[in-house]
Amino acid sequence: MDLSIGTEYEAFREEVRSFIRGNLTDDIREAGRLATSVFAEPSRAIAWQKILHKQGWAAPHWPEQYGGTGWDIVQRSIFSEECLKANAPPLIPMSLLMCGPCIIGYGTDEQKAEYLPRILSGEDFWCQGYSEPGAGSDLASLQTFAESDGDDYVVNGTKIWTTYAQYSNKMFCLVRTSREGKPQQGITFLLLDMDTPGITVEPIIGIDQVHEQNTVFFDNVRVPKANRIGKENDGWTVAKYLLMFERGGQEYAPSLYFQLANIKKLAEGVIVGGETLWDNGFFKRKYCEIEIEISGLAFTENRIKSALGNGQNPGPEASMTKILGTEISQRVTELAIEAVGEYGVPLQVDAIEPGSSIDGVGPKEAMAIMPKYLNTRATSIYGGSNEVQRGIIAKAVLGL
Numbered sequence: 001m002d003l004s005i006g007t008e009y010e011a012f013r014e015e016v017r018s019f020i021r022g023n024l025t026d027d028i029r030e031a032g033r034l035a036t037s038v039f040a041e042p043s044r045a046i047a048w049q050k051i052l053h054k055q056g057w058a059a060p061h062w063p064e065q066y067g068g069t070g071w072d073i074v075q076r077s078i079f080s081e082e083c084l085k086a087n088a089p090p091l092i093p094m095s096l097l098m099c100g101p102c103i104i105g106y107g108t109d110e111q112k113a114e115y116l117p118r119i120l121s122g123e124d125f126w127c128q129g130y131s132e133p134g135a136g137s138d139l140a141s142l143q144t145f146a147e148s149d150g151d152d153y154v155v156n157g158t159k160i161w162t163t164y165a166q167y168s169n170k171m172f173c174l175v176r177t178s179r180e181g182k183p184q185q186g187i188t189f190l191l192l193d194m195d196t197p198g199i200t201v202e203p204i205i206g207i208d209q210v211h212e213q214n215t216v217f218f219d220n221v222r223v224p225k226a227n228r229i230g231k232e233n234d235g236w237t238v239a240k241y242l243l244m245f246e247r248g249g250q251e252y253a254p255s256l257y258f259q260l261a262n263i264k265k266l267a268e269g270v271i272v273g274g275e276t277l278w279d280n281g282f283f284k285r286k287y288c289e290i291e292i293e294i295s296g297l298a299f300t301e302n303r304i305k306s307a308l309g310n311g312q313n314p315g316p317e318a319s320m321t322k323i324l325g326t327e328i329s330q331r332v333t334e335l336a337i338e339a340v341g342e343y344g345v346p347l348q349v350d351a352i353e354p355g356s357s358i359d360g361v362g363p364k365e366a367m368a369i370m371p372k373y374l375n376t377r378a379t380s381i382y383g384g385s386n387e388v389q390r391g392i393i394a395k396a397v398l399g400l
């Protein structure tokens with residue numbers, strides 16, 4: 001079976017490559033190369049987004065009328081693959097992958113005109129206010145309350161794990177507007193400005209010593225009702241639509257292959273007992289086992305892509321790829337730790353900040369491996385924990 005991409009796409013691939021070659025600056029590339037999480041250093045990620053935006057390529061998956069590229073699914077894959085190979089930093093997903101599609105799906109014409117151009121240009125930086133101290137997997141039990149008061153809501157409560165709230169000027173969030181009926185029925189979807197009086201952001205430092213997450217407190221925060229997306233008490237519909245973009249359609253295999261190839265390069269340079277680590281049978285066996293798993297995942301992802309290309313939804317397969325993609329990612333980072341040996345032991349996050357003048361121990365790529373290993377532990381928790389995904393498969397696929 002020939003699964004290679006047809007020759008008709010070669011000119012497109014060359015166009016993308018040549019654009020990246022001519023526009024991806026060294027300092028932006030460094031942010032991609034040394035990224036230790038799915039988020040790159042934000043100022044450089046935004047700088048790359050602005051470059052792509054000028055070319056009209058910031059949001060390939062959006063409908064063309066709102067600023068998408070009109071590319072088919074193969075072209076979108078080629079674009080992602082070439083960005084990956086060039087070490088371009090990943091773009092911030094909360095704006096382009098989550099909030100934007102949601103406004104396109106449920107926003108009014110005024111809301112689309114106000115927010116979408118600023119999302120594309122990177123002018124607005126969004127964070128996601130869904131989870132609360134008592135509401136994660138069971139999101140519908142959220143308690144942050146928005147009291148109606150004239151043309152405004154007055155919001156009180158706490159959001160937690162809010163990624164990059166410290167850089168965001170906007171938040172999309174879920175609030176409770178009614179305690180009547182089923183928990184899902186009284187939820188409303190709101191957009192708010194992070195500089196509104198009454199909002200406090202407190203850092204949560206991860207096990208990798210990096211500040212990505214936050215707790216956000218709301219104390220009588222006034223939010224205009226005009227900022228509501230969809231109807232009052234119908235936010236669950238909007239939230240589910242958004243989660244489809246967060247959980248579905250994500251491709252793991254290309255990035256995993258890429259990371260594995262980097263591990264091979266590292267292992268070829270490490271000498272253990274007179275041979276390179278790459279020539280060590282035990283190491284190579286682990287490497288090959290992971291490679292086989294990635295190729296299985298790639299087949300499933302290609303099936304999903306083909307279904308999406310035919311206008312279907314990802315369905316429960318998205319839960320399968322979420323579980324496989326994140327669990328293989330964790331194994332890849334474990335193998336990377338083996339490949340760098342003692343360089344993996346010290347945690348040197350300051351030394352790998354893009355532009356840092358701090359001299360660390362070992363090559364920069366090696367310094368990025370321990371924080372990446374630690375950060376990758378969270379992938380099986382966020383975006384719907386893997387246990388919850390297994391529950392979905394049990395019900396939707398196995399009929400249990």
Ligand SMILES: Cc1cc2nc3c(=O)[nH]c(=O)nc-3n(C[C@H](O)[C@H](O)[C@H](O)COP(=O)(O)OP(=O)(O)OC[C@H]3O[C@@H](n4cnc5c(N)ncnc54)[C@H](O)[C@@H]3O)c2cc1C
Nearest residue numbers: 128129130131135136137161162163378381382383385387
């Ligand atoms: C790094 C990171 C970034 C995040 N970023 C954001 C963000 O930007 N915005 C945001 O809103 N949230 C964010 N989150 C929160 C994330 O969505 C929640 O952590 C996740 O939904 C799990 O919820 P919880 O932490 O409350 O754990 P719980 O839901 O309390 O789960 C605890 C454990 O119980 C298991 N469990 C729960 N329910 C079931 C079930 N029905 N069946 C089987 N097992 C179950 C879970 O799998 C888990 O192991 C982030 C989390 C992390 C770790």
